[in-house]
Amino acid sequence: xxxxxxxxxxxxxxxxxxxxxxxxxxxxYDVGLAGRDVAALEPDAADLRARYNxxxxxxxxxxxxxxxxxxxxxxxxxLPDVVISIVGxxxxxxxxxxDLAHATTIMRSNYEGPSLILGLFAERFLGRGSGTLVGxxxxxxxxxxxxxxxYGSAKAGFSAFxxxxxxxxxxxGVHVVTVKPGFVxxxxxxxMKLIGPLTVEAPVVGDAILAAVENKTDVVYVSGKxxxxxxxxxxxxxxxxxxxxx
Amino acid sequence: xxxxxxxxxxxxVDSDVLRPRSFEAVGEAVVAGSVARGNGRAYGDAAIxxxxxxxxxxxDRVRSFDPATGRIRLxxxxxxADLIDTFGPRGFLPFVVPGTRFVSVGGAIAADVHGKxxxxxxxxxxxxxxxLLRTGQGDTIEISRxxxxxxxxATVGGMGLxxxxxxxTMRLRPVETGWIRERVISASDxxxxxxxxxxxxxxxxxxxxxxxxxxxxxxxxxxxxxGEHAGKGELAxxxxxxxxGKKPGLSVPIDLPSMTLNRTSIRAFNELYYRxxxxxAGTSHxxxxxPYFFPxxxxxxxxxxxxxxxxxxxxxxxxxxxxxxxxxxxLDRVARRGDASFLAVLKKLGQGDGILSFPLPGxxxxxxxxxxxxxLSFLDEIDRLVVAAGGRLYLAKDARQSRxxxxxxxxxxxxxxxxxxxxxxxxxxxxxxxxxxxxxx
Numbered sequence: 001x002x003x004x005x006x007x008x009x010x011x012x013x014x015x016x017x018x019x020x021x022x023x024x025x026x027x028x029y030d031v032g033l034a035g036r037d038v039a040a041l042e043p044d045a046a047d048l049r050a051r052y053n054x055x056x057x058x059x060x061x062x063x064x065x066x067x068x069x070x071x072x073x074x075x076x077x078x079l080p081d082v083v084i085s086i087v088g089x090x091x092x093x094x095x096x097x098x099d100l101a102h103a104t105t106i107m108r109s110n111y112e113g114p115s116l117i118l119g120l121f122a123e124r125f126l127g128r129g130s131g132t133l134v135g136x137x138x139x140x141x142x143x144x145x146x147x148x149x150x151y152g153s154a155k156a157g158f159s160a161f162x163x164x165x166x167x168x169x170x171x172x173g174v175h176v177v178t179v180k181p182g183f184v185x186x187x188x189x190x191x192m193k194l195i196g197p198l199t200v201e202a203p204v205v206g207d208a209i210l211a212a213v214e215n216k217t218d219v220v221y222v223s224g225k226x227x228x229x230x231x232x233x234x235x236x237x238x239x240x241x242x243x244x245x246x
Numbered sequence: 247x248x249x250x251x252x253x254x255x256x257x258x259v260d261s262d263v264l265r266p267r268s269f270e271a272v273g274e275a276v277v278a279g280s281v282a283r284g285n286g287r288a289y290g291d292a293a294i295x296x297x298x299x300x301x302x303x304x305x306d307r308v309r310s311f312d313p314a315t316g317r318i319r320l321x322x323x324x325x326x327a328d329l330i331d332t333f334g335p336r337g338f339l340p341f342v343v344p345g346t347r348f349v350s351v352g353g354a355i356a357a358d359v360h361g362k363x364x365x366x367x368x369x370x371x372x373x374x375x376x377x378l379l380r381t382g383q384g385d386t387i388e389i390s391r392x393x394x395x396x397x398x399x400a401t402v403g404g405m406g407l408x409x410x411x412x413x414x415t416m417r418l419r420p421v422e423t424g425w426i427r428e429r430v431i432s433a434s435d436x437x438x439x440x441x442x443x444x445x446x447x448x449x450x451x452x453x454x455x456x457x458x459x460x461x462x463x464x465x466x467x468x469x470x471x472x473g474e475h476a477g478k479g480e481l482a483x484x485x486x487x488x489x490x491g492k493k494p495g496l497s498v499p500i501d502l503p504s505m506t507l508n509r510t511s512i513r514a515f516n517e518l519y520y521r522x523x524x525x526x527a528g529t530s531h532x533x534x535x536x537p538y539f540f541p542x543x544x545x546x547x548x549x550x551x552x553x554x555x556x557x558x559x560x561x562x563x564x565x566x567x568x569x570x571x572x573x574x575x576x577l578d579r580v581a582r583r584g585d586a587s588f589l590a591v592l593k594k595l596g597q598g599d600g601i602l603s604f605p606l607p608g609x610x611x612x613x614x615x616x617x618x619x620x621x622l623s624f625l626d627e628i629d630r631l632v633v634a635a636g637g638r639l640y641l642a643k644d645a646r647q648s649r650x651x652x653x654x655x656x657x658x659x660x661x662x663x664x665x666x667x668x669x670x671x672x673x674x675x676x677x678x679x680x681x682x683x684x685x686x687x
Binding site: 026 | 265
């Protein structure tokens with residue numbers, strides 16, 4: 001083992017996960033990439049080693065398999081300095097309205113799994129007295145909207161979990177970052193109509209996560225415009241809001 | 247279907263755009279009438295599939311890098327900007343960079359792009375050792391100078407028509423710093439400019455900016471920029487060995503009205519630019535590699551300056567003998583016309599490497615024109631001069647040359663077609679450019 005700092009990225013094969021891993025590796029961190037398909041993560045690990053001359057390893061992690069979480073944390077070669085959860089599932093709102101299995105998967109992927117795993121790491125970090133946890137939530141969690149409230153409500157739960165965890169953990173030397181990326185051009189949003197000025201590329205999110213960890217920021221809206229947009233959306237009276245179609 | 251265009255935003259055509267995320271998915275995505283697209287910096291219709299366009303920028307991984315040799319294996323969608331930012335600070339740069347760093351490795355191979363050092367280092371393809379190619383027939387093959395060499399030399403400069411470039415192994419150039427020692431020479435006319443470029447053969451990098459609004463005895467007046475890699479000892483005290491590549495600071499957020507660039511504004515800009523440059527002439531100073539190699543990258547979306555209808559870049563190469571007369575004639579016609587832009591570049595090229603590579607020993611002249619009026623017939627006339635002089639046009643910039651011009655300029659075309667046929671007997675790989683210039687109708 002080197003004496004360099006380490007980051008573990010949960011959801012390492014996502015575009016934001018890859019971008020975050022690159023940002024941290026560039027800053028000199030050794031990287032662990034965790035995801036369901038560990039073979040698919042290997043090319044990304046090789047990319048980090050070739051580019052930045054850091055150590056990069058891969059781990060199997062399934063956010064829906066909560067029973068495996070204790071063993072997963074236990075099985076890591078060392079407790080990382082930073083853990084980032086980028087896991088999430090946009091799903092399809094329309095099917096989630098009647099397909100309970102799909103709705104459950106969305107809720108578990110965006111709320112239950114990410115909260116539980118970061119909660120587990122929080123206990124270890126508090127025991128050690130240091131560490132940073134990053135949860136990638138969503139502006140969709142700021143207010144439930146007609147077009148994506150199943151996903152949005154799960155993200156709202158995750159944001160609330162992170163907020164509470166931050167308040168508790170900050171007294172024990174552990175920092176918690178909530179990231180709300182807004183629109184990002186990724187595999188997840190491919191084919192969606194995104195509003196150009198409100199849309200960023202994945203590397204911008206990766207850099208924002210690194211900056212938030214280094215500056216100990218609490219809540220990050222990757223594009224400042226989103227903070228304003230969501231402020232307006234949050235303050236609309238319900239009587240007006242319910243008439244909006246978005 | 248999606249409306250797609252190249253960097254010149256002319257033509258704008260329908261193509262089905264897919265962005266596969268695995269090499270298996272690339273295979274599934276390729277249907278009859280497909281071509282790969284990198285970062286979309288070819289100006290015309292080269293990277294637009296006849297039916298389907300395969301977006302490759304998601305393939306942006308470096309597979310391996312050996313700092314002892316500079317040998318790198320990477321996926322075809324890696325941008326040169328990314329390579330420079332990542333490996334520059336480690337002391338390595340691409341041997342060849344074109345005028346923008348926002349091109350993919352796959353695109354740079356397919357167009358066999360050249361830089362300001364073609365006279366020394368050849369084109370991009372010269373530094374590529376091998377390529378992983380997915381042919382139109384569906385085979386995935388490794389090609390190099392030793393293995394499948396026909397396919398290799400057809401793929402370097404082959405405009406993506408031999409198949410989808412998936413990965414490549416190439417060499418990076420070790421450098422001490424990311425700075426360039428630049429020397430500016432001011433040339434008062436075309437003869438002086440060509441002499442200065444001949445002197446520039448001894449320099450690692452050389453390029454001339456031509457004031458194509460200048461006429462009469464000023465015709466062809468130029469600023470010649472010679473460059474050498476600066477050593478650590480040449481840097482100002484405290485300077486970083488590798489300068490930071492800034493994100494574009496300026497952007498053109500909307501299409502400017504096409505009248506923004508007119509005879510008066512271009513003349514005024516060029517006059518100012520020439521005078522400012524001429525004041526620095528003769529001196530030598532150290533500049534960051536970014537403004538030296540990529541001056542226009544500082545302005546994001548600069549293609550919008552030409553307005554909604556887009557623009558054409560006309561880049562020809564004229565063989566050494568007789569180049570003076572033809573270049574003079576072209577510049578005179580352009581100056582009299584008055585709407586060519588500030589981006590007029592004259593460079594010397596050496597021998598090309600690929601079967602369809604653009605370079606040949608001589609001078610290359612690049613001019614931008616907004617799409618309007620009789621520009622197409624004007625350029626047809628220019629093409630006649632180019633062909634008569636034994637020259638040809640750069641396919642990566644082209645959106646409008648005729649088949650006759652193309653066939654006259656590329657005598658190795660039949661050899662290329664035979665290799666292409668062997669790799670892709672059913673003609674699956676087809677772009678809008680190949681439909682326009684290559685394919686049987």
